[in-house]
Amino acid sequence: MKLNRRGFLGATAGAAAAASLSAPMAQASGSGKPKVVVIGGGAGGATCARYIAKDSNGEIDVTLIEPTRTYYTCFFSNLYMAGIRDLRSISHSYGKLASDYGINVVHDWAVNIDREARTVSLAGGATLTYDRLVLSPGIDFVDGAVPGWDLTRQNKMPHAYKAGSQSELLKAQIEAMPEGGTFAMVAPPNPFRCPPGPYERISMIAHILKNRNPTAKILIADPKPKFSKQALFQDGWSRHYDGMIEWVGPDFGGGAVEVNADEMTVSIDGEVTKVDACNVIPAMKAGRICDMAGITEGNWAPVIPHTMQSRVDGSIHVLGDASNQGDMPKSGFAANSQAKVAAMAVRSALTGSKLFPAKFTNTCWSLIDEGDGVKVGASYEATDEKIAKVDGFISQVGEDAELRQATYEESVGWYRGMTSDMFG
Amino acid sequence: MTEAADKESRHHRCRRGKIRATVASALVGAALGAPVLANEFGDPEQGLRVFDDCKSCHAVGEGAKNRVGPHLNGVFGRRAGAEDGFSYSNGLARMGRKGLVWDFDLLDRYIENPKAFASDTRMAYRGLKDEQDRADLLAFLRQYSDNPGDIPEAPPTLTGTDHSVAPEILAIQGDPDYGEYLSSECTSCHQLSGSNDGIPGIIGWPAEDFVIAMHAYKDEFRPHPVMQMMAGRLSNEEIAALAAYFEVVE
Known part of the structure; x- marks a missing residue:
């Protein structure tokens, strides 16, 4: 048999057009096909919706709920801040998921989940029924995590940890810093989305400042004694941005931070510093909808590693940052990897397709300066207790410039691969 | 020491063991007048x-x-x-x-x-x-x-990297459906469009080339840490399944 992806796509295009015209209500009460609702259109949700639709050959109705029409990837948003990529290059639409895969894409907020009735209520008033629900809502911030900061302050002290307007805002504030000014970052405690993210961001901000404002200073207050790729970042900072970056760990009060957004001050262990731009990345928790569904324990939603099913409710699968799964970092790559395992499990449960053993992978590339890329990655498998790390690798300090350039180019190739895996 | 570095040094240690053995036999050769x-x-x-x-x-x-x-x-x-x-x-x-x-x-x-x-x-x-x-x-x-x-003093041939893939492994008929499932791990990086930018395309390879390449990574014969890790945990059947899938997917 000759496998032909395009043949399948052609066959479903007509169904896709019909599905996207029908209202969510009609969709929910329509055909007798099993129904999957996916909440959240990021690396976990978009991938999962696409794989279920693609591999079930039209046997499953898939609805994707995502409030935004344009998705900005968090990965590479730091490169946008550095001016290495433009905002358009990290923006994606959901058009192909509807037109090529027949997914019913609904741009709305999910505001309630009734697990008993298996329904999802949307802010716009519709109610959807599901046989399986996939939650991939990403993160929200823990209230009161950084004294002096809450969401009403996010324009003065952006978090920029959900890409888009927040990224634009932080970039503009850094570019407007006075000569010799100070940028501060309040780094988050573990566990949080994208472990190398804050430190790649520091690198990219240093890259801007080195060119535009070379006497400016960067201050990081960090509650963690160590961080992802620390040796690689610190080596890179001393090579590219010598003397610009000061990292204050918990031994020196990095965990005892307060901010004042009106005064633009940061207090570290009682010592107050006036800053010109400030990026507050608070402690994180699973996207709120997980709490509403009553499937969280603590800040995250525990899952069964083999299928990514919630440990509280087997008809709900939780993907990516929101899940508590074990050893995988909260990354877009990890969410994409988990999404494929969940998609297989959902299809198996609803259509009896074959269930293969779960495998997971992750690689995180980071950019230290233009052309100086590093990576860390690992493979994982499901145990009854958790997703457990099997094997891993990390870039080494002292690699030559050509290898670092090649690593960066590999990350650009990965970005294309990942986003076409998510959005078709 | 990182895991990778540790593995690397183990790798070198066992390689040196092999080298000494070869030097000894070379010296015997010298004594015989070669x-x-x-x-x-x-x-x-x-x-x-x-x-x-x-x-x-x-x-x-x-x-x-x-x-x-x-x-x-x-x-x-x-x-x-x-x-x-x-x-x-x-x-x-x-x-x-x-x-x-x-x-x-x-x-x-x-x-x-x-x-x-x-x-x-x-x-x-x-x-x-x-x-x-x-x-x-x-x-x-x-x-x-x-x-x-x-130039080293002796041939650093490494045991366990017999990269000529055994005929019985090449003979395994892969299941393309299983390959399609496994391929979802590959497509996080390798595009199904076959694009070669930054990350090489893997669409439409002859199955045998694919199998040889994957075993060369699995045996750490080809140097690339991500691919060594990915191939390292694939069984012979899984590699054959992937090869069968990627050979015919369009």
Whole structure:
């Protein structure tokens, strides 16, 4: 048999057009096909919706709920801040998921989940029924995590940890810093989305400042004694941005931070510093909808590693940052990897397709300066207790410039691969 | 020490064990009167004869020019795919960009099985299986490289990296449906469009090339940490399934 992806796509295009015209209500009460609702259109949700639709050959109705029409990837948003990529290059639409895969894409907020009735209520008033629900809502911030900061302050002290307007805002504030000014970052405690993210961001901000404002200073207050790729970042900072970056760990009060957004001050262990731009990345928790569904324990939603099913409710699968799964970092790559395992499990449960053993992978590339890329990655498998790390690798300090350039180019190739895996 | 570094040093330790054994046998050879120098294990005169097979395409020595293959003056210490004016395969050129510099060990592996080392190599040569022939050939070629410091004292052949894939493994008929499921791990990075930018395309490869390439990573014969990790945990059946899928997917 000759496998032909395009043949399948052609066959479903007509169904896709019909599905996207029908209202969510009609969709929910329509055909007798099993129904999957996916909440959240990021690396976990978009991938999962696409794989279920693609591999079930039209046997499953898939609805994707995502409030935004344009998705900005968090990965590479730091490169946008550095001016290495433009905002358009990290923006994606959901058009192909509807037109090529027949997914019913609904741009709305999910505001309630009734697990008993298996329904999802949307802010716009519709109610959807599901046989399986996939939650991939990403993160929200823990209230009161950084004294002096809450969401009403996010324009003065952006978090920029959900890409888009927040990224634009932080970039503009850094570019407007006075000569010799100070940028501060309040780094988050573990566990949080994208472990190398804050430190790649520091690198990219240093890259801007080195060119535009070379006497400016960067201050990081960090509650963690160590961080992802620390040796690689610190080596890179001393090579590219010598003397610009000061990292204050918990031994020196990095965990005892307060901010004042009106005064633009940061207090570290009682010592107050006036800053010109400030990026507050608070402690994180699973996207709120997980709490509403009553499937969280603590800040995250525990899952069964083999299928990514919630440990509280087997008809709900939780993907990516929101899940508590074990050893995988909260990354877009990890969410994409988990999404494929969940998609297989959902299809198996609803259509009896074959269930293969779960495998997971992750690689995180980071950019230290233009052309100086590093990576860390690992493979994982499901145990009854958790997703457990099997094997891993990390870039080494002292690699030559050509290898670092090649690593960066590999990350650009990965970005294309990942986003076409998510959005078709 | 990181896991990777630790693994690397273990790798070197076991390699040295093998080297000592080979030096011992070379010394026995010397005692019997064979023309083996203390710091050599291959015979350049024998190597000249082995080179007969190569010289329809490769030139070496004074005034050597690129022909069907690149000239081989200074090949020890040369970055792979980097000789000016020669048009290399994408694979070798990529390895060079990623920092691969030819040394004894890498040349030895390449000559042993060129296609296992770089699937798309333009060198139409089936490989030289005899370890001593390779040592002789490299001893001959190294005379035309400036830096003898690059040349080890003994053949660093590594046990367990017999990259010529066994016929029974090549004979496994992969299940393309299983391959399609497994392929979702590949498509996080490799695009189904077959794009070659940054990360090479893997669509439409002949199944045998695919299997050989994956086993070359699995055996840590090909250097790339991500691919060594990915291939390292795939079974022979899983590799065959992926090969069957990627061969026919469009």
